[in-house]
Amino acid sequence: MKNPNRTAAIRRAAAMAERGESDTIIVYNSSNGATMQYAAWLSEVLECDVVNYNRKHLAYVSLYKTVIFMSWVRAGEITRLMMLRQNYDNFNMKEKNLFIVGVGIGPAESEAYLKRLKYRNSCEDKNLKFFYLPGKYDPDKVKSVDKASVYAMSGTMYEGLSEEDMLTMKERFDKGYDGLDPDNLRSLVEAIFLAETK
Numbered sequence: 222m223k224n225p226n227r228t229a230a231i232r233r234a235a236a237m238a239e240r241g242e243s244d245t246i247i248v249y250n251s252s253n254g255a256t257m258q259y260a261a262w263l264s265e266v267l268e269c270d271v272v273n274y275n276r277k278h279l280a281y282v283s284l285y286k287t288v289i290f291m292s293w294v295r296a297g298e299i300t301r302l303m304m305l306r307q308n309y310d311n312f313n314m315k316e317k318n319l320f321i322v323g324v325g326i327g328p329a330e331s332e333a334y335l336k337r338l339k340y341r342n343s344c345e346d347k348n349l350k351f352f353y354l355p356g357k358y359d360p361d362k363v364k365s366v367d368k369a370s371v372y373a374m375s376g377t378m379y380e381g382l383s384e385e386d387m388l389t390m391k392e393r394f395d396k397g398y399d400g401l402d403p404d405n406l407r408s409l410v411e412a413i414f415l416a417e418t419k
């Protein structure tokens with residue numbers, strides 16, 4: 222991925238070199254690889270540490286100043302976000318730059334969809350750094366357990382969504398969808414640079 226903000230990147234790299242370390246970590250939770258791909262692209266740009274989610278890895282966040290939590294959306298829920306929330310005080314999150322990033326196939330351009338996603342995940346606070354990235358769903362390649370869950374959850378999956386957003390999602394589940402693009406990380410990268418150089 223090309224660096225979207227070269228001046229900020231150079232300033233940041235100098236500050237990091239001075240300290241002799243990166244103080245940013247990405248923790249990601251991915252079932253079928255889309256979130257993992259975004260995490261890999263982002264870590265390349267930020268030159269930061271990146272770990273997949275598990276309880277032990279999650280605890281690493283307490284050692285970093287900037288934490289980027291990226292996870293896939295399942296029936297409206299940003300998976301594993303609750304685990305981070307439950308440990309908010311343990312990990313001293315109040316003192317950190319926290320970015321929460323959801324990855325899903327719901328329409329990223331729909332204000333209503335994003336509003337619902339934030340509400341569903343208690344991320345409505347304006348001070349919270351919340352981002353949403355278009356993911357990927359290939360009905361022929363996803364884990365069979367995930368495909369079965371899509372059908373099993375179809376009763377609750379679309380609760381609170383507009384008719385239009387629901388139809389978009391249903392079509393993407395049926396025909397497949399691939400929104401993966403490193404360019405989608407642009408505004409997130411800029412926000413991270415800004416927060417780190419403050």
Ligand SMILES: Cc1cc2nc3c(=O)[nH]c(=O)nc-3n(C[C@H](O)[C@H](O)[C@H](O)COP(=O)(O)O)c2cc1C
Nearest residue numbers: 251252253254255256293296297325326327356357
């Ligand atoms: C069981 C299931 C439920 C899902 N529910 C939603 C949802 O509510 N909203 C959404 O935007 N995407 C939903 N998705 C799509 C995934 O979030 C999307 O495929 C994402 O890119 C998966 O990320 P991953 O490849 O890192 O696992 C769902 C997918 C599955 C398998």
